[in-house]
Amino acid sequence: MAVGAALLAAALTACSSGSGGSGDSGGDGKGATDKKPMAISVNLAGDQVKAGEPVKVSLAEGKLAQVKVTDTKGGELAGKIADDGKSWTSERNAAPGTEYKVEAQNTESQSANAQFKTTAADKVNKVTIVPGKAIGGIVGVAQPISLVFDNPVKNKAAVEKQLKVTTSNNTEGSWGWFKDHTGNDRVDWRPKEYWKSGTEVKVQMDLNGVDSGSGYFVRDYNTEFKIGKDRRLTVDLDTKKMTVTEDGRTLRTIPVSAGTPGGKKASWSGKMVLMTKEGTIRMDSQTVGLDNAYDKMVDYSMRVTWSGMYIHAAPWNAGNFGRANASSGCVGMSDADAKVLFGESQIGDLVEVTGSGSKGQAEIGNGYGQWNLSWDQWKAKSALTGAPQNG
Numbered sequence: 257m258a259v260g261a262a263l264l265a266a267a268l269t270a271c272s273s274g275s276g277g278s279g280d281s282g283g284d285g286k287g288a289t290d291k292k293p294m295a296i297s298v299n300l301a302g303d304q305v306k307a308g309e310p311v312k313v314s315l316a317e318g319k320l321a322q323v324k325v326t327d328t329k330g331g332e333l334a335g336k337i338a339d340d341g342k343s344w345t346s347e348r349n350a351a352p353g354t355e356y357k358v359e360a361q362n363t364e365s366q367s368a369n370a371q372f373k374t375t376a377a378d379k380v381n382k383v384t385i386v387p388g389k390a391i392g393g394i395v396g397v398a399q400p401i402s403l404v405f406d407n408p409v410k411n412k413a414a415v416e417k418q419l420k421v422t423t424s425n426n427t428e429g430s431w432g433w434f435k436d437h438t439g440n441d442r443v444d445w446r447p448k449e450y451w452k453s454g455t456e457v458k459v460q461m462d463l464n465g466v467d468s469g470s471g472y473f474v475r476d477y478n479t480e481f482k483i484g485k486d487r488r489l490t491v492d493l494d495t496k497k498m499t500v501t502e503d504g505r506t507l508r509t510i511p512v513s514a515g516t517p518g519g520k521k522a523s524w525s526g527k528m529v530l531m532t533k534e535g536t537i538r539m540d541s542q543t544v545g546l547d548n549a550y551d552k553m554v555d556y557s558m559r560v561t562w563s564g565m566y567i568h569a570a571p572w573n574a575g576n577f578g579r580a581n582a583s584s585g586c587v588g589m590s591d592a593d594a595k596v597l598f599g600e601s602q603i604g605d606l607v608e609v610t611g612s613g614s615k616g617q618a619e620i621g622n623g624y625g626q627w628n629l630s631w632d633q634w635k636a637k638s639a640l641t642g643a644p645q646n647g
Contacts (some may be wrong), residue, residue: 267335292317293365298358300350300374303357307352308467309373311335313344313360314548320344322361341592346416349465352377353470379471381405383461387481387603391603392485397452398529399604400624401445401459401479409433409441412639416465421445432637436621437562441445446626446634449481454501484634489530489567491587493523493611496578498567498587500597510593511578513570517613523585524565525614527627531559531604533598539566556594560607561623567607569594581613 279384300309311321311333315429318342333356335346341363350356353376361367375616387395401421409415416431429447432520436442445459458480463473490499491514498510515523534557557568570588577589587609606627617628626634636642 263561267482286437290359290510291364291366294318294360294362294364294368296358296360296368298372300356300369301370303373305350305351305372307377307465307472309356310541311346311350311351311358313358313370315342315360318362318364318366320360320489321363321365324359326357326359327512329349335347338567348462349467350374351465352474364509369555377472377474378521379407380408380474381468381471381500383463383473383477385459385461385477387479391438393481394602395481396452396530396604397483397486398452398527398604398606398624399483399487400479400626401457402442402443402624403461404438404440404442405468406440407468407471409443411467412443414466415463416639417467418466419443419445420460421604422458423461424439424454426451427451429454429455430635430638430641432626432642433632433639434620434637436618437623442621444624444626445586448631450486453483453486455483457481484604487600487602488606489597489601490609491523491607491609493517493525493581493609493613494582496576497612498589508596510589510590510597512587513573513576513579513583514581514587514609515614517566521584522615523581523583523609523612524563524616524622525609526559526564526613526617526625527628528560528609528618529624530567530601530606530607531623532563533558533599533601533603534566539564539635543633555591556638557596557622558601560599561618563618563622564619565623567594567597570577 297314299312311325320337323335323344325346333348335344335348337344352374355373358370358500384404386431387399399416412433421429427447429445431443431445433443446496459478461477464476484504488501491512493514496512498512500507515521536553536555537557539552539554555569557566559566566586568586568588568590573583573588576582620626
């Protein structure tokens with residue numbers, strides 16, 4: 257059958273009555289019901305249907321009472337009957353490579369069925385999600401929700417419509433689109449203000465069947481997490497000290513040595529986020545464009561930018577702690593201070609670098625730099641409420 261509207265009729269069995277029953281029509285013995293069979297049309301038909309659009313079921317006569325569209329795995333497409341009862345439309349698109357069964361019933365308890373199958377996606381788009389489910393579920397007050405896509409997202413508004421954030425205290429926030437450090441498209445959700453400790457967050461990404469413009473999504477995604485203690489790390493490049501606060505109370509002040517001013521070795525400044533706690537890692541300056549400045553194993557390492565700015569132990573630079581900024585861009589401190597800080601810090605803690613001698617603020621996608629934007633600037637990056645987003 258060609259793709260298009262399929263007219264289907266349900267065969268009905270006439271009701272008959274017993275002798276002298278009310279089903280008799282004038283005593284001539286004929287059945288009392290001469291209803292026309294129920295007929296529906298479905299906008300998708302056949303076994304070569306292109307995915308990426310909603311399912312619409314229309315009724316020739318009468319009114320719909322119920323429509324159910326399910327796949328072979330038991331998944332169901334939710335939908336809504338129109339006010340006039342003449343049609344039903346699914347809330348979501350038909351997914352690629354899926355066989356669907358349509359079951360409809362009218363207000364007179366008649367029924368009709370249909371089937372169709374969508375073709376597989378030529379190209380699939382996938383999502384990398386932060387925070388994921390493998391980090392213990394607790395993050396700091398500055399942690400955004402971040403989605404990075406394998407392939408370009410040209411239909412940004414269509415994708416953003418399928419992303420839902422639910423919080424335990426109705427936290428206000430917005431999605432914003434930009435380029436990740438990899439050059440891939442990325443959309444993050446940032447609260448208007450920093451999260452409140454104890455907030456529970458759920459993210460539902462109903463993307464199965466959505467056309468990104470350069471590939472379909474073939475599954476849904478979700479994640480959930482909770483906001484931990486309100487911990488903030490503030491590095492003052494002028495005093496060469498880091499202040500650690502919790503719930504607004506100062507826990508400690510740590511002598512540090514940050515990046516050497518005046519060139520590539522200077523530190524980034526502004527508001528950033530503790531991205532990962534990587535522990536003991538090998539740091540090779542050639543991987544960040546600093547030639548042969550260093551190549552060593554470094555303890556208690558916590559990443560702040562993708563371009564290689566860390567907070568870590570730097571015992572080789574002990575003479576400069578609290579006295580001079582003389583590192584290759586990272587914020588270093590003693591082994592003892594780094595061990596305590598590493599143990600108590602959370603992924604998602606705010607890291608703010610102030611003072612003179614930095615190389616400026618990092619790009620938003622070089623970590624999580626959205627806190628350097630005003631709320632209005634951030635909202636303008638939404639494909640739904642902000643300025644138009646080009647693919």
